[in-house]
Amino acid sequence: MYTTQMDAAKRGIITEQMRIVAREENIGLELLRELVASGRIVIPANRHHTSLSPKGVGEKLRTKVNVNLGVSKDCYDIELELEKAKRAIDLKAEAIMDLSCYGKTRDFRRSLIEMSPIMIGTVPMYDAVGMLDKDLKDITVDEFFSVVERHAEDGVDFMTVHCAMNQKTAERIKNNTRLTNIVSRGGSILFAWMELNHQENPFYQYYDRLLDICEKYDVTISLGDACRPGSIHDSTDPAQIEELITMGELTKRAWARNVQVMIEGPGHMAINEIAANMLLEKRLCHGAPFYVLGPLVTDIAPGYDHITSAIGGAIAASNGADFLCYVTPAEHLRLPNLDDMKEGIIATRIAAHAADLAKGIPGARDWDNQMSAARADVDFPRMIELAIDPEKAKRYREESKPECDDTCTMCGKMCPMKNMKKILNGEDLSIM
Template identity: 70%
Template sequence: MTYTTQMDAARKGIVTPQMKIVARKENVRIEDLMERMAKGTVIIPANKNHKNLDPEAVGEGMSTKINVNLGISKDCSEIEPEMDKVRMALEMKAEAIMDLSCYGKTREFRQRLLEISPAMIGTVPIYDAVGFYDKNLQDITVDEFFDVVQKHVEDGVDFLTIHCGLNRHTADKVKQGGRLTNIVSRGGSLLFTWMEINQAENPFYEHFDRLLDICEEYDVTLSLGDGCRPGCLHDATDACQVEELITLGELTKRAWERNVQVMIEGPGHMAMNEIAGNMMMEKRLCHGAPFYVLGPLVTDVAPGYDHITAAIGGAIAAMNGADFLCYVTPAEHLRLPTLDDMKEGIIATRIAAHAADVAKGHPGARDWDDKMSKARAALDWNGMFELAMDPVRPKEFRESSKPEHEDSCTMCGKMCAVRNMNRVLAGKDIQLDD
């Protein structure tokens, strides 16, 4: 029996090689995995042309995944520095990389990325269209937009962010005002501009079936972009955001009719007390499709530290149903991130994802923490370093400030609670005064 996509295979009862790998990684029964994939609540982004992919699942009952953004731009068009970032993202166990390249040798970079990356790869084709055709945005034709999509999927991209839900009706809501930051989505703003200048409908909304044809052929997952995501706390959960979300839910059902896998992209900036409600709303309006969030950033006043504002929001979001977190670096809103920025962003996002998995009771998540606790109780420093999410930094801290006694640290010395409890429970003298 043949199948077109991972969703099609699940609905036909066919166990794919990707499903076997995912079931083992996630410690779930293959039957449960396939049932969720058939419903659309779990996806395995896996382009047929991405030959070295190590597949991951995103969605209901799966561990929370993280994504790293990178790519070349007009101001930073050198490929090699971005390839260094790719290698770091892979070393730090990011499950996905989004290539947001928008200028220069974008296809060369994308192809090199796919050659070395076992992580799933996503792109935003409209970014590439402007640089690829080297023409004004308003002059790009519908066929040219779709030709760029075709090139991306032929190269092996596993998921595409396309802002299909920002149609003329929702664009009118934006023009009515009330927002402090209008549209902050780069892809959303480009499509809004194209629609306004040409007085035409969003081509990806109007010709959605054409997009589904491409995705079905290559088994590419549609990441339905949130062009109206809030760019500040003030704009969260407004009519523009919610109306687009309703449209994305309608498009999700159309994609599922074609066995095309879908995830939904979400906010953005949002106060902490709104996050849980937004997660529930997305799952309801989009029929349980996996939810991919940027943050959410829980305050607007911490530039330079937005990896922290996003990690706080990401942990709350994932605990309440978000399935996939896009990392945010300290350089967010300020500049293209450096390697150091990337590391900070990846670690912050991995902390958020793991904390949420512990809260959700994902199989095996708590075991990692318990192993660390046992190593701490035993004052097993090397064991702690090996178990650490980032083994490098804690070891550097330890070596930079050596204690007098190996079974303590320079914070407490011989007054270390763990050291003294171990000694007293073993019947030994504590001896604090020598």
């Protein structure tokens, strides 16, 4: 009997989850098993998440997309967040992170896991203050781990835990001036607890205790980057690199216990630094799958950060990132609504697909080739059917009707697709 997907892979066992992933990704079962065994692919699949249709994240697989949602004190609407989750599933996201930080988080989390066929992640630190109903300073080490265990019991497939921000890394933050300090919510809470109590990060100091929980339920650890840059000024600085080195060390310790690991990455970063950062992560963290927020390639576009993020995400994934966390137009401004969420998902899916083309993922180009063939045939119904957002494509088409159905209002009778087809078929041509 195996304990985790990694344990099974090391033993030469092909699990049902591996079979599903191999079939969806058009990858050989034995190659997939080897990559899971080596930690270069993870299949987050908590054994208590019975509604899950498992996905793989990592080398040689399609770039996956995560959606963040969850209730907060200022926007406490569980039904709306569940509606967002359903919409995210319909829009073909592969993961949802529940970032709820107020109220009956467990009720929401359980409902989400019960209804979701896609993987669910959480950040237990967000839940600690509300669940324990006490001031941050007064939370004990045992209580922190009780929150982690509860999330695992509920069926969470992967958890972001900021294990690598130890006292040494915290000193880097204090000794190297940043414009935006720590922008990770979970990282800042943990940093504050460490400073208030003059103690080491409990998830670093008692890392084996975390591994015990993850091994028991087959929870994938997403090693959170507390020191991710929150501005392009702060990218690739000593604190970020110090934490990344520690993440690599913790990755090997997790693998020794057959616990699957993802590495979380930046943040905000200028375009010319992205490729080098992807290489650093893969090198320092031994090829573990890389999960990035963006990166956002400029800091000046509130209201349009789904675009700044998609630019960075496409570059990051084409250079080795495996998992993109979506960013919406509401980033830095407010909790996203349903429309914001859709914009963020579509932008991130475009980035992921663009990267898959660059990485040569088998079958990725087929979609583009089908669209190009439909355009060459001036087949607008087929173009709409193939669109990443058919709803929007159809609306745009219907809002501006051309004189001739086999053209659009941009070119009309001068449509190059239509005219080239006629000329090459030896037909007469009139563009008057």
